[in-house]
Amino acid sequence: xxxxxxxxxxxxxxxxxxxxxxxxxxxxxxxxxxxxxxxxxxxxxxxxxxxxxxxxxxxxxxxxxxxxxxxxxxxxxxxxxxxxxxxxxxxxxxxxxxxxxxxxxxxxxxxxxxxxxxxxxxxxxxxxxxxxxxxxxxxxxxxxxxxxxxxxxxxxxxxxxxxxxxxxxxxxxxxxxxxxxxxxxxxxxxxxxxxxxxxxxxxxxxxxxxxxxxxxxxxxxxxxxxxxxxxxxxxxxxxxxxxxxxxxxxxxxxxxxxxxxxxxxxxxxxxxxxxxxxxxxxxxxxxxxxxxxxxxxxxxxxxxxxxxxxxxxxxxxxxxxxxxxxxxxxxxxxxxxxxxxxxxxxxxxxxxxxxxxxxxxxxxxxxxxxxxxxxxxxxxxxxxxxxxxxxxxxxxxxxxxxxxxxxxxxxxxxxxx
Amino acid sequence: xxxxxxxxxxxxxxxxxxxxxxxxxxxxxxxxxxxxxxxxxxxxxxxxxxxxxxxxxxxxxxxxxxxxxxxxxxxxxxxxxxxxxxxxxxxxxxxxxxxxxxxxxxxxxxxxxxxxxxxxxxxxxxxxxxxxxxxxxxxxxxxxxxxxxxxxxxxxxxxxxxxxxxxxxxxxxxxxxxxxxxxxxxxxxxxxxxxxxxxxxxxxxxxxxxxxxxxxxxxxxxxxxxxxxxxxxxxxxxxxxxxxxxxxxxxxxxxxxxxxxxxxxxxxxxxxxxxxxxxxxxxxxxxxxxxxxxxxxxxxxxxxxxxxxxxxxxxxxxxxxxxxxxxxxxxxxxxxxxxxxxxxxxxxxxxxxxxxxxxxxxxxxxxxxxxxxxxxxxxxxxxxxxxxxxxxxxxxxxxxxxxxxxxxxxxxxxx
Numbered sequence: 001x002x003x004x005x006x007x008x009x010x011x012x013x014x015x016x017x018x019x020x021x022x023x024x025x026x027x028x029x030x031x032x033x034x035x036x037x038x039x040x041x042x043x044x045x046x047x048x049x050x051x052x053x054x055x056x057x058x059x060x061x062x063x064x065x066x067x068x069x070x071x072x073x074x075x076x077x078x079x080x081x082x083x084x085x086x087x088x089x090x091x092x093x094x095x096x097x098x099x100x101x102x103x104x105x106x107x108x109x110x111x112x113x114x115x116x117x118x119x120x121x122x123x124x125x126x127x128x129x130x131x132x133x134x135x136x137x138x139x140x141x142x143x144x145x146x147x148x149x150x151x152x153x154x155x156x157x158x159x160x161x162x163x164x165x166x167x168x169x170x171x172x173x174x175x176x177x178x179x180x181x182x183x184x185x186x187x188x189x190x191x192x193x194x195x196x197x198x199x200x201x202x203x204x205x206x207x208x209x210x211x212x213x214x215x216x217x218x219x220x221x222x223x224x225x226x227x228x229x230x231x232x233x234x235x236x237x238x239x240x241x242x243x244x245x246x247x248x249x250x251x252x253x254x255x256x257x258x259x260x261x262x263x264x265x266x267x268x269x270x271x272x273x274x275x276x277x278x279x280x281x282x283x284x285x286x287x288x289x290x291x292x293x294x295x296x297x298x299x300x301x302x303x304x305x306x307x308x309x310x311x312x313x314x315x316x317x318x319x320x321x322x323x324x325x326x327x328x329x330x331x332x333x334x335x336x337x338x339x340x341x342x343x344x345x346x347x348x349x350x351x352x353x354x355x356x357x358x359x360x361x362x363x364x365x366x367x368x369x370x371x372x373x374x375x376x377x378x379x380x381x382x383x384x385x386x387x388x389x390x391x392x393x394x395x396x397x398x399x400x401x402x403x404x405x406x407x408x409x410x411x412x413x414x415x416x417x
Numbered sequence: 418x419x420x421x422x423x424x425x426x427x428x429x430x431x432x433x434x435x436x437x438x439x440x441x442x443x444x445x446x447x448x449x450x451x452x453x454x455x456x457x458x459x460x461x462x463x464x465x466x467x468x469x470x471x472x473x474x475x476x477x478x479x480x481x482x483x484x485x486x487x488x489x490x491x492x493x494x495x496x497x498x499x500x501x502x503x504x505x506x507x508x509x510x511x512x513x514x515x516x517x518x519x520x521x522x523x524x525x526x527x528x529x530x531x532x533x534x535x536x537x538x539x540x541x542x543x544x545x546x547x548x549x550x551x552x553x554x555x556x557x558x559x560x561x562x563x564x565x566x567x568x569x570x571x572x573x574x575x576x577x578x579x580x581x582x583x584x585x586x587x588x589x590x591x592x593x594x595x596x597x598x599x600x601x602x603x604x605x606x607x608x609x610x611x612x613x614x615x616x617x618x619x620x621x622x623x624x625x626x627x628x629x630x631x632x633x634x635x636x637x638x639x640x641x642x643x644x645x646x647x648x649x650x651x652x653x654x655x656x657x658x659x660x661x662x663x664x665x666x667x668x669x670x671x672x673x674x675x676x677x678x679x680x681x682x683x684x685x686x687x688x689x690x691x692x693x694x695x696x697x698x699x700x701x702x703x704x705x706x707x708x709x710x711x712x713x714x715x716x717x718x719x720x721x722x723x724x725x726x727x728x729x730x731x732x733x734x735x736x737x738x739x740x741x742x743x744x745x746x747x748x749x750x751x752x753x754x755x756x757x758x759x760x761x762x763x764x765x766x767x768x769x770x771x772x773x774x775x776x777x778x779x780x781x782x783x784x785x786x787x788x789x790x791x792x793x794x795x796x797x798x799x800x801x802x803x804x805x806x807x808x809x810x811x812x813x814x815x816x817x818x819x820x821x822x823x824x825x826x827x828x829x830x831x832x
Binding site for chain 1: 462463464486488518521522526527529535537538539541542546547549551554557558559560561563564565567568569570571572573574575576577578579580581582588592595596599601615616618619620622623624625675676677678679680681682683690691694698702811812813814815
């Protein structure tokens, strides 16, 4: 017998604010986190925009002892993990700490620390590399730091698989709850952008404006010309329904099921055939026991990239296109940019949409590339009973997850959490 | 049918002492050490110069052309070579068309494509960003090995990459087993890959965790690890699927456990609490009593702290029985292959079960009063093994233990 998995807490550090209320307020009122980059000089580059985290004070969340050992990525992750636990009302004690864990998605890791480490290695030589830098160069550092600061000693792992890292991590964590291997699992993702990383991305023309036209994030728009780089951390608190209800928690929603798939695309490129993402969506619907016309809302993976957005639109048309009732679709990457392991933030946004019955807008979407049922640049008020979260990555890896409203706990029909 | 059992039907490995699993078995039985001078990069400026390098690896010659890609990093190519070997071993090469949608890939890594990614950093630091090659940069994300395998073999099943430093390969195998049990796939290609790279070599040297000669696990005079490289890949299948196609079964994944020290980023918990819990979680997941474990393939890095801690952890889990279970470190022969270690050691464990031997710990000559278990230091032993525990402990306090078993139709212990 597997257990039902619920989302009982969310925490995030994003370009649209730190913590769920700031984040939801800014997201749902249609503010953009995309601004000209000020952290480093962009005058040499065609791309000048980024969605940077600006409103975040690590002191509010992390002890001084551990804070000085952490880099930005670990600070944002640990703060998000703390917020998710606090939001869920879970206090870590010596009695429960071995049954609480984290699975985190990280795509590029601490590229700032890695650049400093290699800078020393390649300019001053191996004998002058500082051992202090070493711990934060590994991809699993954020999850390790979070466990040390917060004291949970259960399952702990890090998924490092492009833009679908966080969705994969959430699905893995949910499976661990289903099996009863843990009582509470934190899950989500985090990535940052650094000067080094930005320069490399612009060099390979991986960012807007790939076509030399006006720079900007325009998911699903005919004028899209590449993603805008983003950063941030988002963490969910997952537990079994019985565990949540036994301690009097009111969850945001339930994880209905998920589907995982691949596509034989060239590494780092996108497939042209939507079969891979269609399989992921269909597997998720099957796992959740849903028919396609029961999906109310899709939080899309589209980021303004020419190939990704076309692929996702093709997949959505193939799954949902033939039916009379079509889900509403939006991508919050128009406001947040592409933050790589964005699935934690996006899953938290879905939980808040289910709670508030508000669908966030797709900023930058004026002329859709296909006639799908998009939430354009204005938010919509509509209940979400069954939401679908898509995570698609270059190299052809796909995860789709159904997040379902729990009757009576959230939404237009009653109790506000 | 099969009760959620997941079996191993193919294995492949490339490492410092072997180009394939058959050579690996011979070398393990002979106690051959592959640790010597590193040649994949210039070590002159480093404090140490040795490692467990894969010798004479020529991807273009060893990987048939449809499966080789010029953008593959050394890590990608080793993973691909081991994957093709494992698929052949499983009699799944060429991959039957009707399995492609139900076959996935999970890979664990450490440095991933950093041997090549370092070139991107180096060129960037020298102000030559225009000289950075896309293939170097694309190696930065650890996903590229799994991406290449899926792409070249034309698969559509689940795909994931784990990066938990030295426990990645073991976690990848555990997770792949879960995906089959959960009905997400019928066949999984699972394992790990790791290249020797300047970044990791510099990092472990900076931490003063490297023995300048060769590692001596559990020896009183041990000074640290020897870094190594290689890949280990397993083909996992649901028992029903394997039986349905009449596959030869090498062994069974009985369970795994994952825990966290939550103590220190790079040093192991001296009380071994995380390691002990991880072993206990794995045994509980497998439904195996401590008395049933016949051999422990240790993490055994040969750092003073790890080997002391691991010995304490084994005693915490096994009590008095700890003194009667052979424990050995195959890292003494191939070095510490970081993200691939758990996978290569799982392959070694399967070979041990299938061929009835216990691999030795070589170069462990001087007993340490703090490491007082049976480390199989005199050479490989013949032994009938039913159940093996394989440990992997990592930076970040990430611990993973796998329990592997001999395959019997009714399940080991139920015949």
